[in-house]
Amino acid sequence: MGTRCEVRAFGPEVETDAALDAALDRIAALEQVLTTWKPDGELAQLNTAAANGSTCGTPNGWQSLSSELTDAVNAALSWSGRTGGAFDPTLGALLQAWGQKSGGRVPTVDERVVAQTKSGTRCLEFDRRRQRLCVRCVGVEFDLGGIGKGIALDRAAELLKARGINNALLDFGGQVLALGSPPQEPGWLIDIADPRDRDKHVMTLQLRDKSVSTSSNSERFFEQDGKRYGHILDPRTGTPLATTDQVTVIADHATDADAASTALLVDPALRQQVAKLASGMTAIALSPASNNQLECWADSSALRSIVKREATVRGCR
Ligand code: ADP
Numbered sequence: 001m002g003t004r005c006e007v008r009a010f011g012p013e014v015e016t017d018a019a020l021d022a023a024l025d026r027i028a029a030l031e032q033v034l035t036t037w038k039p040d041g042e043l044a045q046l047n048t049a050a051a052n053g054s055t056c057g058t059p060n061g062w063q064s065l066s067s068e069l070t071d072a073v074n075a076a077l078s079w080s081g082r083t084g085g086a087f088d089p090t091l092g093a094l095l096q097a098w099g100q101k102s103g104g105r106v107p108t109v110d111e112r113v114v115a116q117t118k119s120g121t122r123c124l125e126f127d128r129r130r131q132r133l134c135v136r137c138v139g140v141e142f143d144l145g146g147i148g149k150g151i152a153l154d155r156a157a158e159l160l161k162a163r164g165i166n167n168a169l170l171d172f173g174g175q176v177l178a179l180g181s182p183p184q185e186p187g188w189l190i191d192i193a194d195p196r197d198r199d200k201h202v203m204t205l206q207l208r209d210k211s212v213s214t215s216s217n218s219e220r221f222f223e224q225d226g227k228r229y230g231h232i233l234d235p236r237t238g239t240p241l242a243t244t245d246q247v248t249v250i251a252d253h254a255t256d257a258d259a260a261s262t263a264l265l266v267d268p269a270l271r272q273q274v275a276k277l278a279s280g281m282t283a284i285a286l287s288p289a290s291n292n293q294l295e296c297w298a299d300s301s302a303l304r305s306i307v308k309r310e311a312t313v314r315g316c317r
C-alpha cells in the first residue's frame, strides 16, 4: 500500500518474533488483494474487467471475489452507506482523472464529468452471500485506499491475539492500532501530527485496545498554477477537498477508524454524530487558524484520551 508498517510488541522473544513475522506476512498477502497499484492484484483485475465492458447482464458480468475481497467490499460499501456517500470506494475513475497515481494534474471539466459518470455505488451490484459483484458503468474503478490499511491492521491484530500477543503497537503509515499497553502503563502513547507540518507533533493521546486514524488533505498533494490539490476527493463535486482541517478518529476497529477519518474530513457535519457511526468511535479535528494557532474540536470521550497538547492548540479542553 505504498507505505511503511512498524510493529512493536511485548512477549516472550521467540514466540513474539514468529507472531510478528506472521502478522507482516498477513498484511503483505492482503495488500495483494486490495491494492490497485499492482496490476496482478485481485482488485486491480476486477477494475480491468470493468474497463473491458464486463457489465451486469453480459455473459461474464458477475465477477467472483475471494472471501477477503468480499469482506473488504462489504465494509467499504457499509461505510459509504453510513456516511451518505462521503466515503466512496468507487471513485477510482475520478482519482485517475486527477492523476492521483501519476504525479497529479487538473482535468478538464469534460474529463471530470465523464469520470463522475463512472463513479458512485449506483455503478455496481454486490452479492455478498455469493461472493460476487457486477458493474453497471463501464470503467468504474474501485479504490480501497481509504480503508485498506485499516483492514490490514485489524487482520494483523487478530493474528497477534490468536498467538497470545496482547500488547503491541502497529503503525501502518500513520494509522495506528494499539493492542493492550506497554508493561505497567495504562496505554500506548500516540502522537498527533501538526496539519501544517507533519514532522511536528501537537498532541499526544494515551490509548489501549483502540485504533487511531488521521486524515488530512495536506498529507499527499500536488501543486498546479500555485494551487494545492490533495488526495481526498469530495464525491459530490468530483474535486479534491479544499479544507486544511485534519481529522483524527479513534475507534475499536482500525477498519472503522480508517474509513471514518476520510469521511469526517469530506463531510464535517458527520463529526457531530461520530459516536453513532461505530462502536467506541470518537474524533478530534484540528483547523489551522490565525496567529499560528490550531483550533481544536473534540467530543467528550476523545478529550479523555489527550494527555499532552502544545500551547498552539486552542479549544478542546
Ligand atoms: P491515507 O491513505 O493518506 O492515510 P486516507 O485514509 O484518508 O488517507 O485515504 C485516502 C485515500 O482514499 C486516497 O488516497 C484515495 O485512494 C481514497 N479516497 C480519496 N477520496 C475518498 C473518498 N471520498 N472516499 C473514499 N476513499 C477516498
Ligand code: MG
Pocket: 145, 146, 147, 213, 215, 257, 258, 259, 260, 261, 262
Ligand atoms: Mg482513511
